Amino acid sequence: MEHLVKDQELTFKDFSTDQDVRWCPGCGDYAILSAMQKALPQIGKEKKDIVFISGIGCSSRFPYYVETYGFHSIHGRAPAIATGVKLANPDLSVWQITGDGDALAIGGNHFVHVLRRNVDINMILFNNEIYGLTKGQFSPTSKTGIQTKSSPQGTVDKAFNPGKLAIGAGATFFARVVDVNPKKMVDIFVEAEKHRGTSLVEILQNCVIFNDKVFSAITDKEGKFDNQLWLEHGKPMIFGKENNKGIRLDGLKLEVVTIGENGITEKDILVHDAYCEDETLHNMLVNMTLPEMPVAFGVIRSVKASTFNDKLWEQISHEKTKAKFSSIDEVVNSGVTWEI
Amino acid sequence: MTKNIEELEEVVIKFAGDSGDGMQLTGSQFSNTTAFIGNDLSTFPDFPAEIRAPQGTVAGVSGFKIQFGSTSVFSPGDEADVLVAMNPAALKANLTSIKDRGTIIIDSDSFKIKDFEKAQFTSNPLEDGTLDGYNLIQAPITSLTKESVSEFDIENKSRTRSKNMFALGVVYWLFNRPLNITENFLDAKFSKQPELAKANKAALKAGYNFAITVELLPSNYTIKPATLPKGKYRSITGNIATAWGLLAAAEATRLKLFLGTYPITPASDILHELSKYKNFDVISFQAEDEIAGICSAIGASFAGNLAVTSTSGPGLALKGEAIGLAMMTELPIVIIDVQRGGPSTGLPTKTEQSDLMQAVYGRNGESPVIVIAASTPSNCFDFAYQAAKLALEHMTPVILLTDGFIANGAEPWKIKSLADMPSIKLNMATKKEGWSPYLRDEKKLARQWAIPGTKELEHRIGGLEKQDVSGNVSYEPENHEKMVTLRADKVKRVANFIPELSVQGASEGDLLIVGWGGTYGSILTAFSELTKEYKNVGFAHFNYINPLPKNTSIVFSKYKTILVCELNSGQFIRLLKGELSQFNYQQYNKVQGLPFSKKELINEFTKYLK
Numbered sequence: 001m002e003h004l005v006k007d008q009e010l011t012f013k014d015f016s017t018d019q020d021v022r023w024c025p026g027c028g029d030y031a032i033l034s035a036m037q038k039a040l041p042q043i044g045k046e047k048k049d050i051v052f053i054s055g056i057g058c059s060s061r062f063p064y065y066v067e068t069y070g071f072h073s074i075h076g077r078a079p080a081i082a083t084g085v086k087l088a089n090p091d092l093s094v095w096q097i098t099g100d101g102d103a104l105a106i107g108g109n110h111f112v113h114v115l116r117r118n119v120d121i122n123m124i125l126f127n128n129e130i131y132g133l134t135k136g137q138f139s140p141t142s143k144t145g146i147q148t149k150s151s152p153q154g155t156v157d158k159a160f161n162p163g164k165l166a167i168g169a170g171a172t173f174f175a176r177v178v179d180v181n182p183k184k185m186v187d188i189f190v191e192a193e194k195h196r197g198t199s200l201v202e203i204l205q206n207c208v209i210f211n212d213k214v215f216s217a218i219t220d221k222e223g224k225f226d227n228q229l230w231l232e233h234g235k236p237m238i239f240g241k242e243n244n245k246g247i248r249l250d251g252l253k254l255e256v257v258t259i260g261e262n263g264i265t266e267k268d269i270l271v272h273d274a275y276c277e278d279e280t281l282h283n284m285l286v287n288m289t290l291p292e293m294p295v296a297f298g299v300i301r302s303v304k305a306s307t308f309n310d311k312l313w314e315q316i317s318h319e320k321t322k323a324k325f326s327s328i329d330e331v332v333n334s335g336v337t338w339e340i
Numbered sequence: 341m342t343k344n345i346e347e348l349e350e351v352v353i354k355f356a357g358d359s360g361d362g363m364q365l366t367g368s369q370f371s372n373t374t375a376f377i378g379n380d381l382s383t384f385p386d387f388p389a390e391i392r393a394p395q396g397t398v399a400g401v402s403g404f405k406i407q408f409g410s411t412s413v414f415s416p417g418d419e420a421d422v423l424v425a426m427n428p429a430a431l432k433a434n435l436t437s438i439k440d441r442g443t444i445i446i447d448s449d450s451f452k453i454k455d456f457e458k459a460q461f462t463s464n465p466l467e468d469g470t471l472d473g474y475n476l477i478q479a480p481i482t483s484l485t486k487e488s489v490s491e492f493d494i495e496n497k498s499r500t501r502s503k504n505m506f507a508l509g510v511v512y513w514l515f516n517r518p519l520n521i522t523e524n525f526l527d528a529k530f531s532k533q534p535e536l537a538k539a540n541k542a543a544l545k546a547g548y549n550f551a552i553t554v555e556l557l558p559s560n561y562t563i564k565p566a567t568l569p570k571g572k573y574r575s576i577t578g579n580i581a582t583a584w585g586l587l588a589a590a591e592a593t594r595l596k597l598f599l600g601t602y603p604i605t606p607a608s609d610i611l612h613e614l615s616k617y618k619n620f621d622v623i624s625f626q627a628e629d630e631i632a633g634i635c636s637a638i639g640a641s642f643a644g645n646l647a648v649t650s651t652s653g654p655g656l657a658l659k660g661e662a663i664g665l666a667m668m669t670e671l672p673i674v675i676i677d678v679q680r681g682g683p684s685t686g687l688p689t690k691t692e693q694s695d696l697m698q699a700v701y702g703r704n705g706e707s708p709v710i711v712i713a714a715s716t717p718s719n720c721f722d723f724a725y726q727a728a729k730l731a732l733e734h735m736t737p738v739i740l741l742t743d744g745f746i747a748n749g750a751e752p753w754k755i756k757s758l759a760d761m762p763s764i765k766l767n768m769a770t771k772k773e774g775w776s777p778y779l780r781d782e783k784k785l786a787r788q789w790a791i792p793g794t795k796e797l798e799h800r801i802g803g804l805e806k807q808d809v810s811g812n813v814s815y816e817p818e819n820h821e822k823m824v825t826l827r828a829d830k831v832k833r834v835a836n837f838i839p840e841l842s843v844q845g846a847s848e849g850d851l852l853i854v855g856w857g858g859t860y861g862s863i864l865t866a867f868s869e870l871t872k873e874y875k876n877v878g879f880a881h882f883n884y885i886n887p888l889p890k891n892t893s894i895v896f897s898k899y900k901t902i903l904v905c906e907l908n909s910g911q912f913i914r915l916l917k918g919e920l921s922q923f924n925y926q927q928y929n930k931v932q933g934l935p936f937s938k939k940e941l942i943n944e945f946t947k948y949l950k
């Protein structure tokens with residue numbers, strides 16, 4: 001009991017390890033780590049019941065820096081490892097840390113399947129639109145035409161939109177945030193943990209070395225207001241420096257309108273419904289891109305659905321009520337046997 | 341009523357038909373009944389890779405061979421005494437593997453011109469002398485089956501389906517077997533369709549009665565019960581035994597059993613079987629691919645389950661990187677490879693022993709793991725249990741090799757109880773004092789298992805090189821070399837905890853016959869025959885591949901020649917030459933997707949004996 005009281009008072013510091021953090025100075029990963037260390041004391045779990053699982057990449061070094069159980073695994077496979085951990089012990093709070101290459105290139109298969117199953121884990125996707133650890137090749141989220149070491153003439157690949165892919169795979173929770181917004185990050189991590197099912201949080205993360213300023217149009221002084229739409233369930237989709245821009249449904253697509261112009265009032269503006277099961281509008285929000293539209297942030301989708309781990313363990317409990325055998329000795333002696 | 345009853349010592353029967361003819365079921369029913377009346381036996385199902393290969397073609401023939409007898413039977417035998425051929429293709433496929441003057445039972449209704457042409461006979465083999473010298477029994481099986489089920493209210497297409505039961509009835513009479521085991525089976529199988537149960541039983545009985553009444557069969561035979569050790573027996577295949585061995589290990593350790601896997605022939609039956617036992621807290625997770633299969637198991641192992649992944653050759657290739665991770669993080673996991681014919685997709689339904697190199701060496705970096713091999717259908721139980729024991733006690737991945745031959749083959753098993761199995765001592769870390777993630781015990785060099793949920797043992801593991809003891813990431817050159825050596829030593833020391841190699845026959849002499857894994861029965865059959873004439877020969881069979889049993893070199897030193905027999909082009913022999921180069925090795929290999937035959941082995945052995 002004493003322990004419990006103590007654990008409830010965990011702070012930021014309790015979640016730091018003695019290992020030197022080795023990201024490049026100025027890397028967005030620092031802010032994410034610190035937001036996570038602030039969020040963890042708020043989720044109501046003891047350190048012993050929290051597990052961080054990562055793949056390979058700069059981002060995937062994360063578990064070494066968080067004072068919980070941790071597993072730095074192999075490239076792309078963390079969703080499968082996290083699934084194993086969660087199924088083995090559903091009481092654990094399981095966090096998967098991944099990069100855009102880790103999750104969407106080599107690990108694409110596991111990414112869609114963990115979402116499809118809705119295993120109750122939190123997946124934090126550090127999207128810097130580049131391969132950081134291998135020193136700067138383009139990734140599946142890099143914008144078309146980007147010049148990198150492996151695409152000196154510019155890429156001809158089309159990019160994945162992680163949110164769209166995730167919702168297509170059946171995601172029940174999708175949130176987006178940017179690394180320069182630590183407070184929102186903390187809140188979203190806490191929300192992600194509360195959600196039962198796979199919670200995908202995409203963090204637009206700046207890689208200062210290989211893809212610096214890719215998100216500057218969103219994050220710089222100008223863009224911060226006009227290019228970010230922060231969604232909150234039940235609130236109208238209003239944004240902009242003057243707080244007078246809004247999102248309206250125009251036929252089958254979204255458009256930006258200005259309140260007070262052309263007779264537009266707040267009533268015309270869409271109200272965000274993150275809990276709506278139908279994903280049509282969530283998809284449209286996830287798809288919004290500059291320059292015509294702002295980029296959507298916050299919890300875009302959060303719908304209730306049963307989780308894979310719950311259903312599996314319900315099945316196990318149910319099987320116990322009608323079990324034919326209670327031990328291996330009964331199994332091996334069942335069916336046709338004979339004496340010699 | 342019956343005419344002569346002749347007594348035989350051992351018999352080989354082959355049931356063959358179209359893949360839709362139910363030959364596997366027929367064969368396994370005959371095996372169950374035969375086991376039940378006390379004969380020793382060994383079976384060999386042999387089926388095409390395609391679920392429904394073109395009907396009536398040789399490629400679509402599905403077969404089931406069984407050897408049974410009143411003495412010990414170690415293999416399904418070579419040539420058949422009796423062939424049951426449901427169509428011309430089945431006859432064609434088996435013509436070269438029937439004994440001289442053997443009995444051939446055919447369905448005369450299926451020998452129309454278009455039938456034998458489909459099987460690429462140019463003329464009717466029943467009339468053109470092809471079958472001269474055999475005891476040919478022609479029975480209009482299809483039409484008699486139809487007649488026998490006419491009174492039942494079943495679908496039209498089911499009326500001829502029971503012809504396999506008619507054929508089984510004929511063979512039951514021929515070998516004096518009771519019908520009740522199969523009748524009970526049919527009642528249970530069709531408990532929801534009683535008319536189908538009745539129809540199948542009627543066809544079975546009709547076949548039996550047909551055999552009594554017609555004068556085609558000269559006599560029937562009895563095979564006295566074998567003198568097996570006293571006890572309670574059942575029939576078991578290797579895949580089922582593997583699954584049950586794992587269940588036993590889970591019960592012994594009170595750990596939850598986690599199977600993370602992806603379906604692949606011939607390993608899927610392990611998944612199917614374990615999926616039935618959720619009531620024992622078995623988590624069977626069918627993942628999106630082999631990599632996710634093993635990775636989910638690694639996650640479950642990290643979280644404290646008895647973790648297993650099962651696969652066959654191509655799947656083992658995909659799991660390589662993850663096996664390296666489990667080796668590096670020193671987590672217990674059992675990897676089962678039911679070998680099949682390779683390379684690539686190869687011969688999925690055929691047997692081979694060609695994954696040995698892949699199991700021992702098939703990973704990046706120096707990543708030693710324990711490799712063991714089961715050698716009979718029933719001892720898959722023991723070796724699956726042993727794989728779990730070694731993984732848990734030594735904190736390392738263990739690869740268990742079986743193969744299509746023993747995985748699908750069946751034999752009588754003197755039922756074991758959990759009380760007969762060795763205990764398994766878990767290596768759990770429970771408190772912080774004196775614990776470090778990579779601190780090792782002195783004897784085994786195993787680290788402790790500190791699972792999430794344990795207070796104060798929060799720690800991080802991963803695939804990057806570890807600092808000795810602390811387990812922190814370390815790029816230090818000397819530390820790396822030390823860790824590589826420690827990991828190798830850890831596996832080498834397993835030799836102190838496994839049984840020594842034993843020898844049958846002469847404990848010294850001219851020739852030591854060496855085999856490993858699933859060829860045990862075939863080699864022993866040939867060896868037993870050989871030793872009736874030759875005395876200067878021994879036989880040593882390996883179940884432990886890496887590390888080798890401690891006394892291997894002492895055993896080898898007693899013979900002039902070591903003859904290594906394998907169903908590959910020579911993989912184990914390369915490993916032996918690498919480890920123990922001082923001996924005079926010879927090799928005998930077969931890579932046809934088929935087990936060794938007694939004849940070819942004896943032929944080979946006698947070359948080395950005077």
Ligand SMILES: Cc1ncc(C[n+]2csc(CCOP(=O)(O)OP(=O)(O)O)c2C)c(N)n1
Pocket residue numbers: 056057058059060075098099100101102103126128130131132133134139
């Ligand atoms: C099997 C395998 N293939 C390739 C690599 C090399 N590799 C390591 S990280 C990485 C890409 C990382 O990019 P991302 O996931 O976006 O992470 P970031 O470094 O940007 O955080 C690659 C290709 C590897 N470690 N393992």
Ligand code: SF4
Pocket residue numbers: 022023024026027028029058059128132133206207208209210
């Ligand atoms: S390379 Fe980029 S992503 Fe990686 S640590 Fe440096 S700044 Fe961060």
Ligand SMILES: [Mg+2]
Pocket residue numbers: 057099100101126127128129130131132139
């Ligand atoms: Mg990246």
